[in-house]
Structures are given as C-alpha cells and as structure tokens.
Amino acid sequence: MKLLEPDQWVAVWLTLRVGAIAVCGALPVALLLAWLLARPRLPGRPLLDAAVHLPMVLPPVVTGWLLLLLFGVQGPLGALLWRLFHARLVFTTAGAALATAVMTLPLMVRTIRLSLEAIDPGLLQAAAGLGAGGLDRFVTVTLPLAAPGVLAAAAIGYAASLGEFGAVITFAANIPGRTQTLPLAIYSALQEPGGEAVAARLAGVSLLLALGGLMVSELLLRRLRW
Amino acid sequence: MTLDLALRHRFPTGRTLDLAVSAPLPGIVGLFGPSGAGKSTLVAALCGLFRPDWSEIRVDGRVLSGPGIWLPPERRRIGMVFQDSRLFPHLSVAANLRYGARRARGVPAGGLPGFDEVVALLGLQALLTRRTRALSGGERQRVAIGRALLSRPLLLAMDEPLSGLDAARRAEILPYLARLRDRLRLPILYVTHALDEAMRLCDTLALIEDGRCTGCGPIAAILAGAGMAGRADAQALLDGRVTAHDPQRGLSRVEAGGFALLVPLCAQAVGSAMRLGVPAREVILLAGESPPPVTSAQNVLPARVREIRPLDGAGLASVVLEPDGEGAGPVILARITADSVQRLGLRPGVGVLALVKSVSIMVPGRGGA
Numbered sequence: 001m002k003l004l005e006p007d008q009w010v011a012v013w014l015t016l017r018v019g020a021i022a023v024c025g026a027l028p029v030a031l032l033l034a035w036l037l038a039r040p041r042l043p044g045r046p047l048l049d050a051a052v053h054l055p056m057v058l059p060p061v062v063t064g065w066l067l068l069l070l071f072g073v074q075g076p077l078g079a080l081l082w083r084l085f086h087a088r089l090v091f092t093t094a095g096a097a098l099a100t101a102v103m104t105l106p107l108m109v110r111t112i113r114l115s116l117e118a119i120d121p122g123l124l125q126a127a128a129g130l131g132a133g134g135l136d137r138f139v140t141v142t143l144p145l146a147a148p149g150v151l152a153a154a155a156i157g158y159a160a161s162l163g164e165f166g167a168v169i170t171f172a173a174n175i176p177g178r179t180q181t182l183p184l185a186i187y188s189a190l191q192e193p194g195g196e197a198v199a200a201r202l203a204g205v206s207l208l209l210a211l212g213g214l215m216v217s218e219l220l221l222r223r224l225r226w
Numbered sequence: 227m228t229l230d231l232a233l234r235h236r237f238p239t240g241r242t243l244d245l246a247v248s249a250p251l252p253g254i255v256g257l258f259g260p261s262g263a264g265k266s267t268l269v270a271a272l273c274g275l276f277r278p279d280w281s282e283i284r285v286d287g288r289v290l291s292g293p294g295i296w297l298p299p300e301r302r303r304i305g306m307v308f309q310d311s312r313l314f315p316h317l318s319v320a321a322n323l324r325y326g327a328r329r330a331r332g333v334p335a336g337g338l339p340g341f342d343e344v345v346a347l348l349g350l351q352a353l354l355t356r357r358t359r360a361l362s363g364g365e366r367q368r369v370a371i372g373r374a375l376l377s378r379p380l381l382l383a384m385d386e387p388l389s390g391l392d393a394a395r396r397a398e399i400l401p402y403l404a405r406l407r408d409r410l411r412l413p414i415l416y417v418t419h420a421l422d423e424a425m426r427l428c429d430t431l432a433l434i435e436d437g438r439c440t441g442c443g444p445i446a447a448i449l450a451g452a453g454m455a456g457r458a459d460a461q462a463l464l465d466g467r468v469t470a471h472d473p474q475r476g477l478s479r480v481e482a483g484g485f486a487l488l489v490p491l492c493a494q495a496v497g498s499a500m501r502l503g504v505p506a507r508e509v510i511l512l513a514g515e516s517p518p519p520v521t522s523a524q525n526v527l528p529a530r531v532r533e534i535r536p537l538d539g540a541g542l543a544s545v546v547l548e549p550d551g552e553g554a555g556p557v558i559l560a561r562i563t564a565d566s567v568q569r570l571g572l573r574p575g576v577g578v579l580a581l582v583k584s585v586s587i588m589v590p591g592r593g594g595a
Contacts, residue, residue: 131303
C-alpha cells in the first residue's frame, strides 16, 4: 500500500519548501527586530512590539487580507514590485512563503529576543573595553551567545510554518503544486466526498513533521546553551 | 605623567557626585571608600561606560573626555578588570586572552608583556584550553587580568577585582597583582573597600565618600591623615627596606625613615623594599625618658608627639608620632583613650617611647596585609 499519491507528495514537498523559504527570509528580519526590541531605550518600542505581535493575535484571514491589500497587484508594495521587477506575489509559491513568514515572525522574534536579553550586558562592556566596536561586538559576542536561541527560533518557526493555513489561503489561494501546502491539501480533501482517508494520511504526515521540528528545536535549545 | 579624573553628575534620584582625583603615574592609584560612595561610577566614567553630566578625564595628557570630547570605550585603551571577571563563556581561556590582543595589533607594545609572558606572569599555562565555565573564581580573575593586559592598555582599571573572592582566593591573587606592579610600569587604578588590599598595593590613595573625594595623596600620608584617624582599623604605613635577618631570634629588621622595626623573620632578601602596616590600636605609649621595664614588645621606639587628634564622641584620641630626632618623615599612629593623653601629659613636641609588638605589625603575605 502506498502511503501517499504522487500529487500528495507534491503538497508535502511544497510545504517543506515554503517553510524553508519563509524561515530563511524571516530569520534575518526576526534577528533585527529582536535586537531592536531588546534595547530598553529604543524610542517607540511598545509600538514596534505590538506591530510584530499583531499576526499572532489577528485572525490569520485578516493577516492574509492585509497582505493582499499591501502586496496585491493594486496594492502599494505589490505595484512597486511589479514596476521594478515584474514580479507578482499573489497566487505564487513566493507569496505562500511570504504569508507563512509573516505568520511565524512573532514566534521567532520572541525566541530570539529571549536569548538576546539573557546575554549579560557586562560582557559587551568588557568587549568594548578590549577594543571591539559596535559591529565587532555584535558579531563576536552577541551572535555567538544568542546562536542557540536563533537556531531554536528557526526550528520552531519551521515547525510552525508547516501548519499555516488562513493567511496562506487568503493571500496565495489554494493552487495545487504552487500554493497548496499540506494544511490546504487536507482542507481540500475534506471538502470532497470520501476524502477522509486521504485527509487522515496527510494529517499523519503533518503530525510527524511538526513533532520532528519541535524535537529538533528542543534539542538545540538544550544542547547549545553556553 | 598624571591621571586626572574629574566628574560631576546628578542622578534622577537626586544623589550627586562631584569627584576630582589627580595622581602621579605610573603607580597604583587606589580609590578607597565604602560601597555606594561613587568609586565604581568614577571607574565607569574613566572607561567610557557611563557618561556623567560633566567630566574631564586625562591619562598622561591624553584626553578621554572633556569639553566636546567623549571617546567611546573601545577607543580609550583602558584595560578593565571587573569584580565579576566577565569572561566570554563561548570562548576558551586562550581565545579570551587573545580577544583584546587581536584588536590591539596596531598599538605599540610600550614595554607591555606579550602572550607567553602574560601566561607565565599569571600562571595561566594549565588553563589555556579550558572553558571559562570550569574555572574557579581566582582563576577567572587571573584570566581577566591577563586579557586586559594583552589589550595593550595605557592604564589598567580594576573595579574591586578581589571582593567576590574568599580570603584564600584573595591571598592567591594578591601576589600576582604585586608582581604586575613591580614588573610592569603600567599605571593601575584600583578600586577597593578593603584597607589591606589598598595598603598592600597602592602608591596613591583617594578617599571617596558619599560622592566626594575627601582626600588624595601618597598612601602613607592619607593613612596618617585626619580622614582615616577615626577608623578602628586605622594604621600607619611604613615603606622601608629589609636591613638584616636574625634567624636565631626569628626576627628581621626593617628600616623606614627614622624608625627601625623588628618583625617576624621574613623571606625577602636584605636590601629589598618592604611595606609595613602598624595598627594604631596596637601601639602602647610610655611617658618620660626613663628606660622601659622589661617587656615582651620587641620594638621600643623613641618618638615625639607631632599631633594629637581627639576622636569625636568616642573618648579616644589618635596620636601622631614621628621618630625622635627627625622632622617630616614617616609617622606611626597610636589610638589611645583621651584619659591616657591626660595622664601621660601628651602634647605636641613631648618625647615618648612607643611599644610595638612584632606580631602586631602587618607584613606582606602575613596577617592579610
């Protein structure tokens, strides 16, 4: 008995790809935001904090719709992308990755920020006293000490990205082979009469992936603590 | 060469600092005072970690801060050693040591020791490949000192480097610090609230109290001054030289200014410098010129009263004694009751005999001093 049909494997593969793109794209942004939010004297910090956490508390459909407004062909950013690169995000794999990235960003920022805030500021003072400038300190002290948190954030973000539904379906639609990730494929299977068996198998794969991601992130957090 | 530190600052809590310290370099400049007096703030300002409302900081004429000038810490070349050592946990001991050295490559060595020399000086050979987590408190501080030295600083700033350690660990590190002072001509600013550390190491002492500097000068003069007289552990500091050993009697002779003192036999070679502490409350005074009765005190010093300072409210007085027949020079202190001052008829110019037990004299490596 075959576990999945070829077109279902396509959905699994697409999910993994979308997650990878989303995490790779979101990680530097999350690092920057976490670094900004970890500075206690940053002006406008509460506002930025709220904005970063918005996708976590908004209904995902609303997030997807806001992305549609921004990045749609008529939207300000979407029009700009079209004019500059002739690129379009709506209804594309890249679009699915963008929606996924936005949804997982708060989780990643939180994880990274915790590890940044755990760094003794005295170590950065010591580095400065030894002649290290700001960027030097960030690269040689802050980053290595936050590395376990950053890696864990990537793993948690990846695990979470595999389950994104609302924002993806709203912004990138449900196009098999292009934007139909696992959750969307499960949803589609459930819409068809007699699709429960397929849905169950897809759900099983989804469960395994999510568990794997969580375990990796937990291992990273435990093993890599300095 | 001088170190000039001056700052004024008002904290949001209303507390104010108004400090000015000036000291000759090279040498060890001690900042001495109770916790919370402003010592650490002064060091942080020197290092560029804290920016006061107003400050003028110069090391050997180099302006670190002044009107319109505020160098960031990474450009000050002040080697910092903190109480909590602040070693990088993600680096090995060797990598910690090299962190500052790698960033000071363009800086002239200026007589400062290289990597191997620092490792030897601080006894770090066995630690090089270790992770910093596995080090004891004393080892951590030695690594921190080495790391700061290798960054080729103009001055080493040590903020209570020993106060996180127990007595045994402190006794382990103090000789290393004394070695640094004797081998290198590197100026050191040393913050402490422990009198014995200051006495062991410092050349200049600044007394910091409640955000003010209440006295600054050569350590012997500051310790003998009015600012310290009220302390129960007040003592006179004598910088002398070992002039003879008498192994049979188990004594060594140390001469400092006009005083010649017998101390318990020490290991230092004849001719080497030795710093002694004479606790004021251990000194007994005899009036008159007559020879003293037979006494267990090894030192019976002819002296003259230079000054008598009543200690307010305690019924006590601090008597400043100079060697008989010598003018301005080192002095010893006697902490006695005001009643004794009356009974002995003490006043400036009167001759006395000062009895000092050898075992009460603080000698390096013994009794904590």
